Amino acid sequence: MLAVLRPFAWFYEEFGLVSIHQAGRNAYLTILARSCRMFAYGICSLILALFFAELNFSDTRIGLFMTLTLFGDVILGSLLTLVADRVGRRRILFFGSFLMVLSGMSFAVFENFWLLLFAAVIGVISATGGDFGPFRAIEESVLSQLTTPKTRADVLAWYVTMSSVGSAIGSEVCGRVIHALQTRYGWELVEIYHALFWVYSATGLVNAALMLFLTEACELSALDNNKAYSQVPQDDERASLELDAPESAGLTLSTGDNQSTNLPTSGRSSLTRTPFGIQRYWKSVGTWLSLISAPTLTVMYKLWFLLALDSIADGMVPYPLTNYYTDLKFHPSKSTLGDVQSVAYFLGAASSVFAGPLARKIGLINTMVFTHIPSSAAVLVFPLPGSLWMTVILLLVRAGLNNMDQAPRSAFIAAVVKPEERTAVMGITSTLRTLAAVTGPTITGLLAGHDRFWIAFVAAGAFRLAYDVGLYVMFVNMKLYQHERGSVVDGVEGREVVEDHEMTEMEDLASATESTVSEDSYKGSK
Structure with a gap:
């Protein structure tokens, strides 16, 4: 019996399942919620551009839609992440799920370009198939809080892996549903797309329900309480704590001897005193940045520049536009497109499992760089093949290795910032990445309208390779x-x-x- 169980025990330990078990129920629920959400995003990544094309929207309008949707994600994501630690992370995640439901319902009912654009900008719709908006930064902050440096990379690796599984299942189900409803029941494509957006909306309801089961341990207050009651500072530590956390930036903790100590609270008290509206937003951004320490900002400024370069590339050739390009060039069936994208996502999920063990062996930065370079090269040469099967191979290489840098990147950010700074740093990171990706779809839409679609892939591949090299040089x-x-x-x-x-x-x-x-x-x- 021991001989039979030994391989399972080895897998349980080596591939980080034990780390998820140690993180507890909140980690399970967070990973499951993202998997469900990415199931819906997998549907979007396959049909969104095709849906607009079926409605006879021009390529320029399709690119404009994706750009403005990403811009809306910047505003919405940054606003919600700004107040997450004050209002409550669970409440913000629940509210984001509700916006996802509203967006899905809008796409299931309407066909007017401007109404759909409005629903996408103020709601949560995945224009690129990626996880933009308020969710990811908060969830990564939660998982970083629930884990230790030894277990964090493994937990984040499974967080990425299961999200890729969700995307893969979503794409596969989407392709099969389109094929079945079109061939067996004679549905029109537009009708099928509307029905699939109802599925998107229902997935948002499931995501919201999962948020109700998260506990107080996910909130920043749990970290503050842990500091307050299990690590009460000694006399020689109080002075440095008071210097690091001015009264205007945190809460005052009584230590029981008529003295007080200030603990940082990620700017919650400052946010409560700012007025509503645009002024509040920019004051909150300034407060947010001011509460991040100078050493952290020194590191993050360099990393943010590189991530912006990578995001511009991802914005130029997201999976919906990649599918659209493949459809224009080779005209495969929708079920074939769904199968290819599903396999690509499954490969991404399988490779992500190895990100945690690999990071333990060769380090976080090495894992990020050396797994991402082949994926970047595949983007660079994607327009070259003249046959569908060679193009599919390049897509599988791109997608299969594309996710292996995500968990190490999140673990790296968590490792170089203070625990109380993580939500702010990860929120800014998500906002800057989305903002950088905003211009990409518009550029690609203009190129597609002038029969120069292929240039977008070459430029994106070059940007991604520059990101890889810069990451290694600056942070190894x-x-x-x-x-x-x-x-x-x-x-x-x-x-x-x-x-x-x-x-x-x-x-x-x-x-x-x-x-x-x-x-x-x-x-x-x-």
Whole structure:
């Protein structure tokens, strides 16, 4: 019996399932909710551009729609993420699910371009098949809070993996439903697309229901309470805490000896004092940035620039436009397109499983770079093949390796920022990525209208490769986990967790050296 169970035990440990178990029920629910949401996005990624083409909208209008929808995601996502820690992360996630329901219902009923655009801008519709909007930044912040540096990459890897499975199932079901309703029952394509948007809306209801089962442990207040009651600062720590957290930026904690300590609260008290409207939004953005420490901003400015470059590329050739390009060039059946995209998503899901173990072996940055380069190269040469099967192979290479950098990227961001800064940093990251992706569909739409669709793929591939190279050059020697007590990582890229008693020595070393050191120099100094 032990011999039979040994492979399962090895898989359970090596591929990070034990990490999800340790994270608890909230992690399961968060991963399940995103899987359901990505099921709906998988439907959108296959039919959205085809739906507009069936309604005889021009290529320029299709590109404009996706651009303005992404711009709406920027505003909506940043606004909701700004107030998530104050209002409550679970409430914001529930509200986002409700907006998803409204958008799906609008697309299921209306055919007017401007009404659909309005519903997409103020609601939640996936214009690119990606997870933009308010969800992902908050969910990644929640998962980062529920995990430790040792388990975080594994949990985030499964978060990405299961989302890819959801997208794959959505695309496959969508393609099969279109084929069955069209051939067996004689439905018109527009009618089928409307019906599928009802499915999108129903998935939003399921997503909202799952949010009701999340517990208080998902909120930032749980982190504050943990600091307050299990890590009450000693006398020699109070001064530094008071310097790091001014009264205007946090809450005051009584330590029981007629003294008080200020704990950062990600700007919640400041947000409550700002007026409503645009002024409140920009003041909130300024407050948000001001509460992020200077060392964190130094790192994130470089990373945000690179991520913006990658997002511009993704915005130029998202999966809906890639499917549209393939349909224009080779005219395959919709079920074939659905099968291809489903297989692509399944490959992405399968490869994402290996992201966590690979990151433990070679490091977060190396995993991000060396798995993403082949995917970028596949985008670069995507227009070259003259046959459908070669084009499909390139699409499978692109999609199969495209997701392996997502979990390490989220783990990397969580590793270089303070715990109380994560929601803000991840929210800004999501906003900037979406904002950078805004211009992409419009550019591609204009190129498609002038029979230069292929240029978008070449440019996107070049941008993605520049992102990969820049990521390696700037961050391969970055030290991680310097802000998490009891779990500091030894050496560059952090591959081994050390115990609490080594914390002081490593913090002293970090303060006496530059923020990025090579593994050899660090071990030599130690």
